[in-house]
Every structure is written in structure tokens, then in C-alpha cells.
Amino acid sequence: MSLLVLCLLIALLLVIRVPVAFAFLGPSLLYMITTDQSVGLALRLVAEETASFPLLAVPLFILLGCLANHAGIADRLFDFALALMGRVRGNLGYVTIGVSMGFSWMSGSAVADAAALGKLQIPAMLRNGYSKRFALGLTGAASLIAPVMPPSIPAVIYAGLAAVSTGALFAASVVPALIMALGLCIVVFLSVRGKDDLVRAEFSWPRVWQTGKRVIAPLGAPVVILGGILGGYFTPTEAAAVGAAYMLVLGVCYRTLRIRDFPKVLTETVVTTASIMLIVAAASLLGYVFALELVPQRLSEWVLDLTTNATVFMLLVFALSMILGTALDAIAVLTLTVPILLPISAVYGVDPIALGVLMIVSQMIGLLTPPVGTVIFVLQAIARARMSEVFWGSVPFLIPMVLLCFGIIFWPDAILYLPKELGL
Amino acid sequence: MDVRSLFVAPPRWLSVVVRWVTRLELAIGAAALLLIFFLVSMQALQRYLPFDGWPWTGELATFSLVWLTFVVAGVLVTSDSHISIEMIDVVPSPPLRRIVRVISCLIVAAIGIGLTIEAWTLTEEQGVLKSPALQMPMSWLYAISLIGFVSVVVRATVAAARYAIVGVPDESIDERLDRDVVA
Numbered sequence: 001m002s003l004l005v006l007c008l009l010i011a012l013l014l015v016i017r018v019p020v021a022f023a024f025l026g027p028s029l030l031y032m033i034t035t036d037q038s039v040g041l042a043l044r045l046v047a048e049e050t051a052s053f054p055l056l057a058v059p060l061f062i063l064l065g066c067l068a069n070h071a072g073i074a075d076r077l078f079d080f081a082l083a084l085m086g087r088v089r090g091n092l093g094y095v096t097i098g099v100s101m102g103f104s105w106m107s108g109s110a111v112a113d114a115a116a117l118g119k120l121q122i123p124a125m126l127r128n129g130y131s132k133r134f135a136l137g138l139t140g141a142a143s144l145i146a147p148v149m150p151p152s153i154p155a156v157i158y159a160g161l162a163a164v165s166t167g168a169l170f171a172a173s174v175v176p177a178l179i180m181a182l183g184l185c186i187v188v189f190l191s192v193r194g195k196d197d198l199v200r201a202e203f204s205w206p207r208v209w210q211t212g213k214r215v216i217a218p219l220g221a222p223v224v225i226l227g228g229i230l231g232g233y234f235t236p237t238e239a240a241a242v243g244a245a246y247m248l249v250l251g252v253c254y255r256t257l258r259i260r261d262f263p264k265v266l267t268e269t270v271v272t273t274a275s276i277m278l279i280v281a282a283a284s285l286l287g288y289v290f291a292l293e294l295v296p297q298r299l300s301e302w303v304l305d306l307t308t309n310a311t312v313f314m315l316l317v318f319a320l321s322m323i324l325g326t327a328l329d330a331i332a333v334l335t336l337t338v339p340i341l342l343p344i345s346a347v348y349g350v351d352p353i354a355l356g357v358l359m360i361v362s363q364m365i366g367l368l369t370p371p372v373g374t375v376i377f378v379l380q381a382i383a384r385a386r387m388s389e390v391f392w393g394s395v396p397f398l399i400p401m402v403l404l405c406f407g408i409i410f411w412p413d414a415i416l417y418l419p420k421e422l423g424l
Numbered sequence: 425m426d427v428r429s430l431f432v433a434p435p436r437w438l439s440v441v442v443r444w445v446t447r448l449e450l451a452i453g454a455a456a457l458l459l460i461f462f463l464v465s466m467q468a469l470q471r472y473l474p475f476d477g478w479p480w481t482g483e484l485a486t487f488s489l490v491w492l493t494f495v496v497a498g499v500l501v502t503s504d505s506h507i508s509i510e511m512i513d514v515v516p517s518p519p520l521r522r523i524v525r526v527i528s529c530l531i532v533a534a535i536g537i538g539l540t541i542e543a544w545t546l547t548e549e550q551g552v553l554k555s556p557a558l559q560m561p562m563s564w565l566y567a568i569s570l571i572g573f574v575s576v577v578v579r580a581t582v583a584a585a586r587y588a589i590v591g592v593p594d595e596s597i598d599e600r601l602d603r604d605v606v607a
Binding site (some may be wrong): 274 | 546
């Protein structure tokens with residue numbers, strides 16, 4: 001079975017709606033059979049790759065996000081952000097970004113973020129005179145902060161695949177995530193200029209104090225998680241468990257998490273984890289097949305013939321990640337491309353942490369672009385909107401993210417400063 | 425009872441069986457998740473407690489991740505929660521959508537058969553090997569995963585038959601939201 005047939009088969013299966021994990025597994029199994037590999041080798045390879053300690057952080061961070069969602073943390077953040085920004089023109093725009101950023105410290109998934117916060121933010125913006133496109137686009141774009149800001153599920157998976165420090169990747173992702181938020185604020189500022197019809201609220205210190213008190217404990221979660229990792233108290237996997245335990249205690253204390261909620265939280269976590277981890281597992285088998293066929297070496301030679309410049313290579317990675325991100329799920333793109341691109345990046349002397357951050361940010365853009373924009377589907381369902389409304393609404397907000405990618409490409413040292421300073 | 429009514433209005437006993445099998449698969453997944461949570465928390469605590477820790481916690485936690493990943497693979501087929509490219513769903517022709525979904529499910533079932541054979545082979549062969557810390561027979565790792573693969577075969581075949589006989593249901597926007605949020 002040739003490599004070309006394998007790739008065409010995968011593409012065909014993906015188009016006819018075979019789940020991504022099975023579209024990777026099927027042709028890989030066929031390859032193993034046609035090349036007389038022993039029966040059982042494929043599953044053994046898949047199980048060995050899945051049984052990885054760093055990847056244990058995936059279900060635990062998903063559990064943390066689900067617990068935060070059910071504990072009503074989003075409502076508390078929303079009330080506080082609104083109390084702070086109520087008087088500013090375009091307040092709900094900034095509130096959306098602020099809440100997404102606050103929630104992103106507890107959730108590493110854009111889809112979970114868009115689902116949890118969209119239900120709150122979109123109706124509020126529509127009620128207060130914002131256009132539907134603006135509300136959809138901003139909510140979608142702001143939800144993309146979650147998979148970049150630690151704890152990030154794609155970062156955990158990248159670190160597992162690339163055998164780099166999850167803590168270093170988390171530290172390197174903080175500045176890009178903050179820049180994303182700042183970029184979105186600038187777009188909001190430019191969008192609401194001169195729009196005096198947008199509803200504003202009076203600022204009051206008592207209200208800020210009342211709502212602020214309610215977010216102190218939830219905002220302790222990122223302190224526990226990141227402080228634990230960066231302070232050397234826990235590994236990222238252990239920090240995920242401690243963070244989930246912290247959120248569980250908060251939910252129980254707030255009485256927003258009841259015994260009857262636990263089956264739902266567990267089911268959501270199990271289903272989400274399995275759908276992600278199956279792709280990671282399947283891609284590991286495909287990676288083995290690619291390695292047998294010397295794909296990384298061949299591709300490396302081809303790219304080196306094309307350019308010897310590391311920046312041009314990073315631009316190619318950015319373009320590839322963006323294009324694949326529009327057609328495939330971000331986890332699938334990561335698991336498929338990291339084993340191939342990582343050895344090539346070593347030839348160019350590109351830092352694997354910088355490569356990881358670039359790949360994650362550029363693939364997140366794909367979550368808001370057709371045909372496979374998972375965040376688009378969620379927002380469509382929440383707001384009963386058309387796909388085109390969500391996509392065109394998000395285009396202005398995607399500009400700062402594209403600029404951020406260029407920033408990472410041309411100044412990778414800027415994002416590596418924090419992990420280096422922290423000795424990671 | 426004709427085949428169509430088996431899908432449209434299944435007999436009560438069949439619904440009960442399917443519900444309990446689904447609950448069992450999800451319960452194994454949830455147990456694996458709780459085991460991961462407990463064991464990783466233990467590992468974090470061990471460093472700060474005065475007694476010697478158990479060396480097998482990390483090993484059992486990683487095995488639990490394997491079980492969690494594979495055991496609910498079948499449930500994801502039925503609930504359509506696997507991550508897939510849903511371009512075909514916007515094709516306006518219902519017969520084409522129906523044919524594609526049937527083919528897609530049959531392919532998943534075929535891949536499930538391949539995985540079942542792999543898991544069965546490993547369950548039979550790997551019993552002599554023991555994990556380094558826990559001394560657990562490695563066949564257990566694949567035996568529990570086997571449940572998920574058999575479930576994939578059965579559920580994907582049933583889904584193919586359902587799409588062929590009843591057609592692809594037009595998902596309501598609320599159902600879609602519930603599904604996307606869970607996924």
C-alpha cells in the first residue's frame with residue numbers, strides 16, 4: 001500500500017463523515033495488514049502512546065472545566081466584569097473578553113468556553129443594542145483564548161507529542177493569550193466608536209465590591225494550578241487534579257454542584273475526553289506508519305530544498321496549520337503534524353516551544369472558519385444564527401490573531417522569555 | 425413486528441437493555457476517570473506526606489486513561505459524539521446523505537472488527553506479561569478495551585441499518601447544541 005493511497009483513503013473517509021479517529025485508524029490498520037505486520041502490533045502501539053503520564057492532564061483539565069461550568073463560575077465572572085466596565089461604551093464587548101479570559105484559566109477548550117459563555121453573553125449583547133454579527137463574532141473569537149491560555153488541552157497534547165515540558169509551554173502561552181485579549185479589546189474599541197445608542201450602566205463601588213467578593217475564590221484556581229506548576233510544587237498533571245479538586249470544593253461550598261449533577265459532569269468529561277483521546281491514539285498509529293515510510297525525512301528534504309531560512313519555515317508552518325485547521329479538528333491537526341514537523345523544525349533550529357505556541361494559535365483560527373468550525377456550530381445553535389453570520393462576524397476579530405501569529409514567527413524569543421526566566 | 429418499527433418504536437425490553445449497556449460502558453469510563461483523579465491526587469499528596477508512597481499509582485492511572493479512551497468508543501458512535509467533518513450534513517439531497525451515512529457507519533463497523541481482532545489477540549497473548557509496578561497481567565489492559573471495540577461494531581452496524589431503513593433524522597437545533605456542548 002503506497003503512501004499516496006493511504007493519504008487519499010484518509011481524505012476520502014474524512015469527507016464521507018467517518019469520525020476522524022477511525023479515518024486515521026482504518027487506513028493505518030490496512031497498511032499494517034498489507035505490509036505483513038503482526039496482528040496486535042497496531043493496538044499495542046496505540047495503547048502504549050495513550051498510556052502516557054503527561055496526557056493524564058487531558059481528562060483532568062476537562063473535568064476542571066466541566067466542574068467550573070456546572071459550578072456557575074461564568075455567571076460570577078460576568079457580574080464582576082459588568083460591574084467594573086458598565087460605564088464604558090461597548091461595555092459588554094469588553095466584559096465578554098474579560099469573562100472569556102477569566103474562564104480560560106479554568107477551561108482549556110474553546111468549544112466548552114463558547115457553549116458556557118455564549119448562552120450568557122450573546123443574549124445580553126443583543127438585548128443591549130449590539131448587532132448579532134458583532135455578538136457572535138466577538139463571543140467566538142474570545143472563546144479562542146481558552147485553548148491558548150493555560151491550562152490548555154492542545155498544549156498538553158502538543159507537549160505529550162513533542163516530549164517538551166508542559167509547564168514551559170504553559171508559561172510561553174500566557175503572553176500570546178494576553179495579546180489576543182488586548183487585540184480583541186482594540187477591535188471592540190474601534191467597532192463601538194461613535195455608537196452612543198449602546199446601553200451603559202452606572203459605575204458603583206459597592207456593586208464592584210459585592211460582585212468582586214464572589215470571584216475571589218474562583219480566581220484562586222489559576223493561582224493553584226499555575227502557581228503549583230511554576231513553583232515546582234506539582235507536575236502539570238498533578239496540578240490538573242488539584243485544580244479539579246479545588247473547583248469541586250468550591251462548587252459544593254457554593255451549593256451550585258449537587259450530588260445529582262455529578263453523573264452529568266462525569267459523563268460530559270468522559271465523552272469529551274474519549275472523543276479527543278481517540279484521535280490522539282489513532283494519530284500515533286498513523287505517525288508510526290509515516291515513520292516507516294520515512295515521511296518526516298522526505299518532507300524535511302523537500303522543505304530544505306525550498307528554503308533554508310527558519311522564518312520562512314515558520315511561515316510555512318503557519319500557512320499549513322491555518323489551512324489544515326479550517327478542514328480538520330485542531331487536535332487532529334496537532335497529532336497528525338507534530339511528529340512530522342518537529343524533526344524538521346530541529347533542522348532549522350526552531351525552538352519546539354515556539355513552534356507549539358504558533359501551531360496552537362494558528363489552528364485555533366480554524367475553529368471559527370468553515371467548513372469545520374466547531375465553535376461556529378456551537379454559536380449557531382445558541383443564537384439560532386446562520387454559519388455565514390458567525391463567520392463574517394468573527395472576521396474582524398481574527399485579524400489580531402493573524403497578526404499575533406506573525407509576531408510569534410518574527411520574534412519567537414519574546415514568548416520564550418517567560419519560560420526561560422522561570423527556568424523551565 | 426417489522427424491521428422499521430424496531431427502530432421507530434423499539435420494544436420496551438430492547439430499550440431497557442440498550443440503556444443499561446450504555447450506562448455500563450459510561451460507568452466503566454467514569455470509574456476510570458475517578459481512578460485517574462484519585463491516583464494523580466494521591467501522587468501529588470504523597471510528596472508532602474510523611475509515609476512512603478505507592479509506586480504503582482502512576483502506572484494504574486495511565487492504564488485507566490487507555491480504558492477511558494476505548495471503552496466508550498461505541499457510545500460515541502450512537503450519540504454521534506465522535507469528532508468528524510460534517511460537510512455532508514449540509515448537502516441538500518436526503519437520499520445522498522442517507523447513503524453516505526450508511527457507508528460511513530459500515531466502514532466504522534469494519535474498522536471496529538479490525539480493532540476487536542487486535543484486542544482479542546493481545547488479550548490472549550499478553551497474559552504472560554506483567555506490568556512493572558503493579559504486576560497486573562497486560563491482557564487486562566486490552567480485555568477492558570475489547571468491550572469498547574465490540575460495542576463499536578454492534579452500534580455502528582445498528583446505526584447503518586437505522587439510517588438505511590428509517591433515514592437520517594433532521595437534528596433539531598437544541599439537539600445539536602446538546603451534542604456539541606457535550607462533544
